[in-house]
Amino acid sequence: MRRFLLRVLPIVALVFAASCISNEKIIYLQNLEDNPVIEDGELITYEIPEYKLQYNDIVDVNIQTVEDMEQFGFNNKPTQMNPQMGNVSAQSGGDIYYMTGFTVDQKGNVRLPIVGEVNVEDLTLDEARVEIEAKLREYVKSELFVKVKLGGVRYSALGEFRRPGKYTVLQDRMTIFEAIANAGDLTTVAKRSDVLLIRQYPEGTRIHRIDLLDRQIVQSPFYFIQPNDQIYVEPMKVRETGTGENTAQTLALVFAGISSVALILNLLK
Secondary structure, eight states, rough: HHHHHHOOOOOHHHHHHHOOOOOGGGGBBBBBBBBBOOTTTTTOOOOOOOOOOOOOEEEEEEEHHHHHHHOSSOOOOOSSSSSTTTTHHHOSSGHHHHHSSSSSOOTTTTTTTTTTTEEEOOOOOHHHHHHHHHTTTTTTOOOOOEEEEEEEEEEEEEESBBOOOOEEEOOSSSEEEHHHHHHOOOOBOOOTEEEEEEEEEEEEEEEEEOOBBBGGGSTTTSSETTTTTEEEEOOOOOHHHHSSSSHHHHHHHHHHHHHHHHHHHHOOO
């Protein structure tokens, strides 16, 4: 038995060393070598690009006249709009925007009551508001207040997430770390240094690779996710070896294997 242990222990040490996941592979926002250092507390400036509407987006269009504002107030949506305008107010909450909002079709149009189709493809939300308001002016002569918002940020979390799935967050913008936190964070074996971000553009789809360990991501165009983004995270190689996610699990597996081998040898004597 002693001779057996002397032979096995070096192998165990090698397996243990190879299977452990170092902190450098799981800590977000590090100052990596060969990159400019971003000190703690340093002001990081960036330009947030205005999102342009595209196919399959859902917009919330709220329209009020002066009479509506007098009756319902500035912040409250009327339950029924002026009959000549139709009810074009989307309710808020969850994915109800899918039922009450307006989806951008393949031609880049949203179909609104009375005014019909309005092309909003490749327009910012403010530009879409101006376009919709111009169309309404042809039918409504009273003063109007038009508000156009995205029906939440929809994205998919795939791979080594603790809660993978499709999510809708009711806000105008969202960082990639907020998206990850919303999906329960990444597992210990997630390959944070090589994350795939699949993003939709008006002309098609592009796949980007990003490094969540690098603090420089805060200055990149992928720090803020966009509607319909898909985030895919692969596992590290350690998953293939079948070892544990941390030191305790790895030791437990190794010693369980040694105990099993020792028991078999004793039985064969």
